[in-house]
Amino acid sequence: MHHDAVARDGAMMDLAFSMARNGSIQGGCPIGAVITDTSSGRVLGAGHNGLVQEGNPILHGEMAALRAAGRMPSRRHCTMYTTLSPCMMCAGTIVQFKIGRVVVGDVTNSAGNVAFLRERGVQVDLMEHPGCIALVRQFREEKPELWSEDWGGA
Numbered sequence: 001m002h003h004d005a006v007a008r009d010g011a012m013m014d015l016a017f018s019m020a021r022n023g024s025i026q027g028g029c030p031i032g033a034v035i036t037d038t039s040s041g042r043v044l045g046a047g048h049n050g051l052v053q054e055g056n057p058i059l060h061g062e063m064a065a066l067r068a069a070g071r072m073p074s075r076r077h078c079t080m081y082t083t084l085s086p087c088m089m090c091a092g093t094i095v096q097f098k099i100g101r102v103v104v105g106d107v108t109n110s111a112g113n114v115a116f117l118r119e120r121g122v123q124v125d126l127m128e129h130p131g132c133i134a135l136v137r138q139f140r141e142e143k144p145e146l147w148s149e150d151w152g153g154a
Contacts, residue, residue, distance in 0.1 A: 008041045009127065012081040013105050015046060017131050019061065020083045023048030029150045030135045033061035033082040035069050038101060044078065045069025051150050060150075062090040066097070075099050083132040085112025087151060095120045105132035109140060110151075 012034050019032025029049035036043050047064025050056050059067075062082050069078075079101040080094060086102070091113035094102060101123040107114060108128065117124050140147045 009081070009103055009125070012036055012041075012043075012079075013083070013103060013127055013129050013132070015043070016061070016081045016083050016105060017129060017135070019046050019048040019064075020132065020135055023050075023053070023061075024135060024139065026053050028052035029146060030139050031061040031082070031084045031150075033065040033080060035065045035075075035099070036079050036081070038077050038079045044072075049150065052146070057149075058089065060087065060090050062086055062093065066093065079103060081105070083129070084136055085110050085114055086117070088113055088116070091116050094122060101125070103127055105129035106136055108133045109136040 016032040016034045020030045023032060024030035029051055032048040034043060034046040045065045045068030047061060047068050049061050050059035050064055062080060075097040078099045080099050081103045083105040085104045085107045086094060094117060099122065102117060103125045105127050106129060107126055114124050
């Protein structure tokens with residue numbers, strides 16, 4: 001991968017991580033996401049999990065970023081940066097809207113649905129961002145009931 005692309009990925013994951021930290025500071029689930037235009041790198045939307053803040057069980061980080069990005073005729077040209085490997089709902093949404101690439105900051109705390117995405121033609125790049133991993137590890141230890149609720153219950 002070209003040096004500029006690696007630097008862009010790092011900067012976008014850092015932005016997603018800052019969204020996750022904001023969600024955590026607000027008492028919510030520490031998962032953030034950013035959606036960009038793949039060619040220009042322009043940020044189209046960013047957000048964090050809003051289960052606690054909005055009482056919305058489907059407002060995961062990826063969904064919040066998509067909501068912030070709003071309408072567009074196609075998302076094939078987009079890259080989704082997410083701090084945690086996507087749950088099935090978010091992975092399905094990524095496939096539904098034909099987002100071409102996903103960069104994942106943490107597959108340590110949850111393997112998510114990387115194989116599902118790849119089987120459907122999505123390019124998935126794993127970053128294993130130390131901050132993302134540590135933030136979710138701490139969250140899972142301190143608030144296991146909220147982690148369970150966010151992932152659909154026991």
